[in-house]
Amino acid sequence: MKNKKILIVEDDVNISNLLCDLLKQNGCLPVQVFSGTEALMRLENAADSDFDLILLDLMLPGKTGLEVLTDIRGRIETPVIALTAVADKESVVNLLKAGANDYVTKPFDNAELLARIEVQLRSAKVRTQVLHFREITLDTERFDGFIGDAALGLSKREYEILKLLMENPTKVFTKNNLYESVWRDEFLGDDNTINVHISKIRGKIAKFTDKEYIRTVWGIGFKMEK
Amino acid sequence: MKNKKILIVEDDVNISNLLCDLLKQNGCLPVQVFSGTEALMRLENAADSDFDLILLDLMLPGKTGLEVLTDIRGRIETPVIALTAVADKESVVNLLKAGANDYVTKPFDNAELLARIEVQLRSAKVRTQVLHFREITLDTERFDGFIGDAALGLSKREYEILKLLMENPTKVFTKNNLYESVWRDEFLGDDNTINVHISKIRGKIAKFTDKEYIRTVWGIGFKMEK
DNA sequence: ATAATATTTAAGACTTTTTTAAGACTTTAT
DNA sequence: ATAAAGTCTTAAAAAAGTCTTAAATATTAT
Numbered sequence: 001m002k003n004k005k006i007l008i009v010e011d012d013v014n015i016s017n018l019l020c021d022l023l024k025q026n027g028c029l030p031v032q033v034f035s036g037t038e039a040l041m042r043l044e045n046a047a048d049s050d051f052d053l054i055l056l057d058l059m060l061p062g063k064t065g066l067e068v069l070t071d072i073r074g075r076i077e078t079p080v081i082a083l084t085a086v087a088d089k090e091s092v093v094n095l096l097k098a099g100a101n102d103y104v105t106k107p108f109d110n111a112e113l114l115a116r117i118e119v120q121l122r123s124a125k126v127r128t129q130v131l132h133f134r135e136i137t138l139d140t141e142r143f144d145g146f147i148g149d150a151a152l153g154l155s156k157r158e159y160e161i162l163k164l165l166m167e168n169p170t171k172v173f174t175k176n177n178l179y180e181s182v183w184r185d186e187f188l189g190d191d192n193t194i195n196v197h198i199s200k201i202r203g204k205i206a207k208f209t210d211k212e213y214i215r216t217v218w219g220i221g222f223k224m225e226k
Numbered sequence: 227m228k229n230k231k232i233l234i235v236e237d238d239v240n241i242s243n244l245l246c247d248l249l250k251q252n253g254c255l256p257v258q259v260f261s262g263t264e265a266l267m268r269l270e271n272a273a274d275s276d277f278d279l280i281l282l283d284l285m286l287p288g289k290t291g292l293e294v295l296t297d298i299r300g301r302i303e304t305p306v307i308a309l310t311a312v313a314d315k316e317s318v319v320n321l322l323k324a325g326a327n328d329y330v331t332k333p334f335d336n337a338e339l340l341a342r343i344e345v346q347l348r349s350a351k352v353r354t355q356v357l358h359f360r361e362i363t364l365d366t367e368r369f370d371g372f373i374g375d376a377a378l379g380l381s382k383r384e385y386e387i388l389k390l391l392m393e394n395p396t397k398v399f400t401k402n403n404l405y406e407s408v409w410r411d412e413f414l415g416d417d418n419t420i421n422v423h424i425s426k427i428r429g430k431i432a433k434f435t436d437k438e439y440i441r442t443v444w445g446i447g448f449k450m451e452k
Numbered sequence: 453a454t455a456a457t458a459t460t461t462a463a464g465a466c467t468t469t470t471t472t473a474a475g476a477c478t479t480t481a482t
Numbered sequence: 483a484t485a486a487a488g489t490c491t492t493a494a495a496a497a498a499g500t501c502t503t504a505a506a507t508a509t510t511a512t
Contacts, residue, residue: 115318156445
């Protein structure tokens with residue numbers, strides 16, 4: 001359950017915070033919204049990949065949970081666990097028809113909710129993230145970069161460096177930035193290893209295109225460039 | 227829910243009959259067994275497709291529900307909904323690790339149980355009988371891989387690993403991925419057992435073809451390769 | 453022109469994977 | 483219940499690939 005992004009759609013601030021804490025304690029990354037309309041806004045432009053799971057209260061101001069569910073299903077396949085009051089038992093069938101993956105009745109047992117979240121996360125297919133920069137494609141499922149159909153054949157570190165650059169193509173990354181992100185270690189300054197890696201990546205890109213793509217910002221670092 | 231074959235594994239005759247009636251009323255075709263061992267017998271020769279769903283009580287004479295689950299998972303992907311006593315709440319994690327798809331605590335609400343059954347029937351993925359990757363064929367009924375007519379003679383774990391790789395042949399599977407899918411357990415890092423299994427699978431494939439088929443992605447994992 | 457910074461290359465240090473074999477463990481058959 | 487057969491895990495050594503280092507070369511800014 002580590003690092004899973006979970007959207008909490010719940011108008012009751014106490015319950016929402018309770019859920020938020022519970023999820024944080026279990027290593028998840030919860031995001032709170034407090035109305036149906038807010039949930040839809042959050043999910044509107046969102047690529048499917050934005051959230052790993054949605055916890056959706058049924059009784060919401062603005063739009064009900066059922067309306068939210070109906071709206072997003074078809075567009076978004078993120079698993080949804082509905083939170084229902086005991087009184088709502090009859091609406092369960094509608095819920096499931098609308099595309100909920102599971103539901104939990106309030107008041108819920110923390111362990112049970114976590115267990116059900118785990119089931120959904122486990123059976124949800126892994127989302128592939130694909131980054132683009134001009135002709136270059138970086139595929140997180142294939143752990144490699146591509147130009148057209150041609151695989152660059154990046155090593156692990158090369159892949160991680162290019163991924164970082166492509167995730168934030170306007171930013172200039174200092175060697176410090178790169179080192180601490182990719183190596184997850186302190187950067188001690190007079191280290192040539194990043195330069196060597198950058199050189200290798202450039203070499204692999206150069207096999208397939210004339211464009212440089214990785215620009216040196218003198219005295220500072222590197223960035224992606226058109 | 228019409229005409230779905232459902233196996234009821236429950237030693238309490240009253241509950242079993244109650245479930246049976248409930249399912250019949252909803253157009254299902256229930257089959258009752260009353261012990262863990264009987265369940266295993268019923269599922270032993272059974273082609274995967276024999277049942278659409280299994281309702282599995284945890285407290286059973288002979289073999290416990292957990293033992294039954296552990297036994298069938300890997301061989302059979304039929305969705306399993308566990309029936310647990312309220313007291314068993316702690317065992318839920320084990321249940322899920324063992325491969326249960328959902329669980330309901332007794333005493334259960336009929337509507338809720340039906341709803342959960344519907345979810346499982348709906349989301350049960352259409353099972354492919356046979357997977358192909360170039361010359362390699364993986365037969366999920368025979369639990370083995372083939373090159374032409376020749377059987378590879380895969381062990382259970384070898385079969386599951388190759389199945390996973392072949393289900394998603396463009397994806398690079400990390401050891402973590404593989405371990406958590408095949409072993410259904412947390413991967414603790416410095417483990418050579420996956421490497422040994424991969425080596426064994428390669429050896430078996432190599433008896434019949436020159437192609438490598440399983441490529442090592444250095445520092446990351448393994449994937450299928452033309 | 454000089455100093456500072458970046459690039460490239462190649463060697464070897466280092467890490468990860470492969471293979472083998474032995475023993476633990478599980479399953480099957482008697 | 484016991485033996486036999488097969489499978490899985492562990493450990494260690496060998497092999498393969500990657501990363502780092504260092505030195506030589508090139509580029510940039512002043």
